[in-house]
Amino acid sequence: MTITETLGTWSALFMLLAAMTYLVAFVAFAWDMASHSRTLRRAEHHSRRDEQLVGAATAPAQVNSTAGTTKKADDSRPGLGANERGRGHKPPTRAVLAEHVADSSMRYTGERRPAARAALTIMVLAFLLHTAAVASRAIAAGRVPWGNMYEFATTGALVVAGVYLAALLRRDLRFVGTLVSGLVVIMLCAATIGFPTPVGPLVPALQSWWLVIHVSIAVAASGIFTITFAMAVLQLLQARRERAILAGEAPGMGFLAMVPSSQALENLSFRLNAVGFVFWTFTLAAGAIWAEQSWGRYWGWDPKEVWTFVIWVVYAAYMHARATRGWTGTRSAWLSIAGYLCVIFNFTVVNTVFEGLHSYSGL
Amino acid sequence: MTAGNPSRPSPGVRKAGMSTTASSRESSTARGAGSSSAAGLGKSDVELPALGPLGMARWAWTQLTKMNTALFLLLLLAVAAVPGSIFPQRIQDPAAVQDYIDNNPALGEWLDRVQLFDVFSSAWFSAIYILLFVSLVGCVLPRAAKHWRAWRAEPPRTPRRLERLPEHRSLALGGRDGAGAPAPGDVVADAARLLRRRGYRVAVRDTGSAAPSVAAERGMWKEVGNIVFHLALLGVLVSVAVGSLFGYKGQKILVEGESFANTLINYDSFTPGTNYNPDWLDPFSVRLDRFEAVFNRDTTDPRSYGAPLDFTAEITVQEPGAEPQPETLKVNAPVNVNGVKSFLIGNGYAPVIRVTDGNGDVAFEGPVVTIPSDGVYTSSLVLKVPDARPDQLGFTGLLLPTAVTGPDGMPRSVDPGLANPQLILSSYYGDLGLDSGVPQNVYVLDVEELTELNGMLSQSGPIAIDAANPVHELPEGKGTIEFLDVKRYVGLDIVYDPGRFGAFISFVLAFTGLLMSMFISRRRVWVRAAKGVDEHGRACTVLEYGLLARGEDPRLATEAERLSKLFTEQWGTADPPGDPAAHRSTNRAWSGPNHD
Numbered sequence: 034m035t036i037t038e039t040l041g042t043w044s045a046l047f048m049l050l051a052a053m054t055y056l057v058a059f060v061a062f063a064w065d066m067a068s069h070s071r072t073l074r075r076a077e078h079h080s081r082r083d084e085q086l087v088g089a090a091t092a093p094a095q096v097n098s099t100a101g102t103t104k105k106a107d108d109s110r111p112g113l114g115a116n117e118r119g120r121g122h123k124p125p126t127r128a129v130l131a132e133h134v135a136d137s138s139m140r141y142t143g144e145r146r147p148a149a150r151a152a153l154t155i156m157v158l159a160f161l162l163h164t165a166a167v168a169s170r171a172i173a174a175g176r177v178p179w180g181n182m183y184e185f186a187t188t189g190a191l192v193v194a195g196v197y198l199a200a201l202l203r204r205d206l207r208f209v210g211t212l213v214s215g216l217v218v219i220m221l222c223a224a225t226i227g228f229p230t231p232v233g234p235l236v237p238a239l240q241s242w243w244l245v246i247h248v249s250i251a252v253a254a255s256g257i258f259t260i261t262f263a264m265a266v267l268q269l270l271q272a273r274r275e276r277a278i279l280a281g282e283a284p285g286m287g288f289l290a291m292v293p294s295s296q297a298l299e300n301l302s303f304r305l306n307a308v309g310f311v312f313w314t315f316t317l318a319a320g321a322i323w324a325e326q327s328w329g330r331y332w333g334w335d336p337k338e339v340w341t342f343v344i345w346v347v348y349a350a351y352m353h354a355r356a357t358r359g360w361t362g363t364r365s366a367w368l369s370i371a372g373y374l375c376v377i378f379n380f381t382v383v384n385t386v387f388e389g390l391h392s393y394s395g396l
Numbered sequence: 397m398t399a400g401n402p403s404r405p406s407p408g409v410r411k412a413g414m415s416t417t418a419s420s421r422e423s424s425t426a427r428g429a430g431s432s433s434a435a436g437l438g439k440s441d442v443e444l445p446a447l448g449p450l451g452m453a454r455w456a457w458t459q460l461t462k463m464n465t466a467l468f469l470l471l472l473l474a475v476a477a478v479p480g481s482i483f484p485q486r487i488q489d490p491a492a493v494q495d496y497i498d499n500n501p502a503l504g505e506w507l508d509r510v511q512l513f514d515v516f517s518s519a520w521f522s523a524i525y526i527l528l529f530v531s532l533v534g535c536v537l538p539r540a541a542k543h544w545r546a547w548r549a550e551p552p553r554t555p556r557r558l559e560r561l562p563e564h565r566s567l568a569l570g571g572r573d574g575a576g577a578p579a580p581g582d583v584v585a586d587a588a589r590l591l592r593r594r595g596y597r598v599a600v601r602d603t604g605s606a607a608p609s610v611a612a613e614r615g616m617w618k619e620v621g622n623i624v625f626h627l628a629l630l631g632v633l634v635s636v637a638v639g640s641l642f643g644y645k646g647q648k649i650l651v652e653g654e655s656f657a658n659t660l661i662n663y664d665s666f667t668p669g670t671n672y673n674p675d676w677l678d679p680f681s682v683r684l685d686r687f688e689a690v691f692n693r694d695t696t697d698p699r700s701y702g703a704p705l706d707f708t709a710e711i712t713v714q715e716p717g718a719e720p721q722p723e724t725l726k727v728n729a730p731v732n733v734n735g736v737k738s739f740l741i742g743n744g745y746a747p748v749i750r751v752t753d754g755n756g757d758v759a760f761e762g763p764v765v766t767i768p769s770d771g772v773y774t775s776s777l778v779l780k781v782p783d784a785r786p787d788q789l790g791f792t793g794l795l796l797p798t799a800v801t802g803p804d805g806m807p808r809s810v811d812p813g814l815a816n817p818q819l820i821l822s823s824y825y826g827d828l829g830l831d832s833g834v835p836q837n838v839y840v841l842d843v844e845e846l847t848e849l850n851g852m853l854s855q856s857g858p859i860a861i862d863a864a865n866p867v868h869e870l871p872e873g874k875g876t877i878e879f880l881d882v883k884r885y886v887g888l889d890i891v892y893d894p895g896r897f898g899a900f901i902s903f904v905l906a907f908t909g910l911l912m913s914m915f916i917s918r919r920r921v922w923v924r925a926a927k928g929v930d931e932h933g934r935a936c937t938v939l940e941y942g943l944l945a946r947g948e949d950p951r952l953a954t955e956a957e958r959l960s961k962l963f964t965e966q967w968g969t970a971d972p973p974g975d976p977a978a979h980r981s982t983n984r985a986w987s988g989p990n991h992d
């Protein structure tokens with residue numbers, strides 16, 4: 034066997050190991066959710082009893098404010114011409130909710146969560162294996178590891194895990210660990226089962242610096258969108274639970290007690306999505322420049338281009354939603370989810386089913 | 397920026413209506429009614445005013461320039477683009493559209509009527525983006541005017557109660573060790589200087605009073621970025637329009653040794669922009685000197701053996717009255733002649749063939765362009781010889797660059813390189829129908845009216861000619877065909893797009909604007925100084941300051957800390973900076989503004 038083949042085999046092996054390790058991390062995260070939220074639920078139960086003594090009368094009256102409509106006569110905090118994005122609850126409502134959700138600053142509190150610690154350690158291990166897999170493939174091929182769908186998916190998953198782990202350094206985002214590790218496992222399985230491709234050279238049309246620029250930024254943007262997708266899902270669940278809490282009903286979904294408020298999730302995913310949108314804008318333009326160089330036109334409405342445009346427009350709508358009355362909160366979360374579904378569609382169906390100039394899937 | 401008085405919020409005014417007073421008024425109506433469901437997009441959330449045509453127009457304009465409408469139009473645009481990826485599009489592949497219509501006559505005709513094969517030039521798609529851009533202009537221009545005024549105005553008045561701001565701190569200055577406290581007026585002047593150095597624009601207020609203050613603001617470029625971003629999008633649209641009006645695109649196949657002069661008749665296909673006059677074509681010419689294709693010869697990996705690695709065309713460009721200029725053309729590296737770009741988009745083999753007719757005259761001699769159909773360049777060939785006498789001749793078949801005979805006795809190509817080129821052809825005679833005046837595809841031979849001479853199934857078998865056996869005698873004395881050589885050809889796209897540059901500049905502007913708009917923070921700071929007493933009852937100067945961000949700004953607390961540090965460095969303090977209550981409010985501010 035040649036060096037290339039050996040490395041390629043190693044890469045595949047590492048990839049498999051990484052996928053299995055992520056799977057273990059996923060289980061550990063889920064375990065953490067279950068055990069930690071049981072603890073939290075017990076605390077919640079106590080506080081609910083107190084609440085019935087002091088605050089029960091006010092809670093149902095504020096149900097509407099979850100939808101962001103009640104006018105706040107008592108809130109006179111100044112605003113810059115009322116330009117605030119997002120919605121909020123007035124302090125008493127927030128105090129009620131604070132009992133049931135994690136702190137919105139998403140800082141580490143130093144409380145002991147052995148399952149979460151194990152999950153993180155395993156995830157880091159998986160990430161290292163994954164990095165080794167992608168790197169050995171890149172060395173084997175002698176080029177950047179994003180020349181076909183297998184490589185987009187595996188490198189994309191690496192970016193997802195990397196962005197997530199990097200974000201964990203600054204914020205306690207362990208509550209999305211289950212979703213993120215789950216998505217990474219799915220991406221790796223999809224790559225290995227769906228689009229297996231041996232190491233090979235690039236066709237001339239892909240031999241360009243623009244491949245490095247355009248695709249790396251696209252993969253990075255997709256990684257960010259994956260994380261905000263996970264957060265949007267949690268936001269929707271949390272918003273439902275908050276409504277139930279404010280209505281005085283049993284909230285259910287106890288694991289959400291370890292997740293910050295829907296408002297905090299929305300704020301953070303907005304900022305991440307803003308970065309993702311900037312990346313995607315760049316992807317789109319770099320793609321146009323590359324297309325201009327290799328096909329002589331910067332935009333030709335090839336199916337891949339159509340979907341890149343659709344994704345861009347959906348996220349532009351998302352950026353607007355945050356500044357549009359009636360579109361914050363749940364609706365903007367749905368827009369974020371819609372955007373991500375378009376990203377997935379663009380990657381899977383458009384690459385494999387639609388005929389176009391971008392037929393580099395390697396299938 | 398209407399909030400002249402920042403202590404009186406008007407939640408969400410700008411959220412619904414961008415900037416016009418009419419729309420803000422209207423959005424407060426919506427809020428008053430307590431409607432939460434985005435207030436319906438297409439339908440209005442106000443009573444239709446009976447105002448006559450002018451009033452109606454104003455009303456329509458107000459509706460169009462609302463944020464809700466922009467959002468709705470954006471989503472509509474996304475949805476409207478989707479069919480463009482599902483159905484074949486004429487701009488992509490007119491033949492595929494025709495196939496689709498032929499295969500689904502009823503549905504196809506109906507789809508065609510609603511322009512689903514021309515989505516991106518359709519009336520409905522155009523309507524959406526034109527409305528969107530009208531909305532954009534109606535949105536952004538008033539916003540720009542407003543920002544211009546805000547820029548020229550001073551930062552807003554200092555609120556009476558700074559402790560209500562999302563970030564609030566206070567410091568007690570002086571009074572320690574019997575030192576005199578600095579005068580409030582001086583403190584404020586120094587604070588103004590410090591803030592200006594941090595990039596704030598400042599206005600000192602109430603000088604000479606007991607509690608002078610300074611109002612400061614930074615991040616005015618954020619809004620500029622937003623406006624530039626939106627206007628630059630308009631620039632992109634205009635540039636694209638310029639390109640499609642005044643540009644052109646043509647295709648030309650060029651065999652090694654051949655030249656191409658840039659005039660209309662020389663193109664294989666030519667698509668002018670709507671307003672392009674072919675007389676404007678720049679009269680240069682291009683000769684293909686040599687074409688080289690490099691295939692993977694690394695035998696270690698059989699799967700990618702023979703895969704194409706590199707295509708290079710050596711060409712000579714000749715402009716009128718200038719020296720011939722040698723150039724290299726590659727797949728991702730076009731050659732630019734005065735803004736007209738030539739792109740290498742295809743390549744293949746052109747076998748050189750000589751056909752002698754039944755009368756013994758040479759009826760055809762030259763390269764015949766073939767179309768590669770797979771990775772080993774199995775290429776299909778069609779040759780029509782209308783000049784052959786007594787009968788016109790036609791040939792169809794394959795060029796196999798590296799021919800091998802398989803175990804089944806069928807020859808096929810095993811490699812894209814020219815190791816053993818062979819032609820496998822059928823031949824026909826009869827009327828080729830070229831004189832009927834109906835234009836014909838050169839790559840298709842309609843054999844229905846012709847009589848077969850050679851063929852896979854015919855008695856005489858197919859023609860198989862190669863270097864060892866270059867000549868084949870046609871049956872019935874119809875002539876001979878001779879395989880002389882193989883040349884390479886390139887397929888060129890020749891494109892002129894005068895909007896390209898404008899589109900690029902617009903994009904750069906849009907991207908810069910986007911970065912500015914997203915990552916600059918707009919903040920206001922108010923600092924007030926007054927005589928007071930510290931917690932030990934000593935006389936001091938109390939420096940109080942509050943910060944406010946536009947939108948959600950998680951780093952507002954960090955900025956407050958920075959200012960605290962600056963101020964303590966400037967004056968030293970009687971007490972550790974800040975009070976615990978202020979720190980608690982920091983957390984609250986992070987979780988977002990307290991407005992609906």
Ligand code: HEM
Pocket residue numbers: 118348349352353355356414460461462463465466470528529531532533535536621622625626629909910913914
């Ligand atoms: C071609 C269509 C449009 C696109 C792609 C687009 C895209 C965007 C994006 C990406 C942003 C967020 C980045 C930023 O703040 O600069 C934004 C913000 C904004 N857009 Fe648009 N926009 C379009 C049309 C419009 C229209 C028609 C309006 C007015 C009705 C509008 C009003 C605004 C406003 C007010 C903001 C700032 C929101 C804020 O302060 O958070 N845009 N737009």
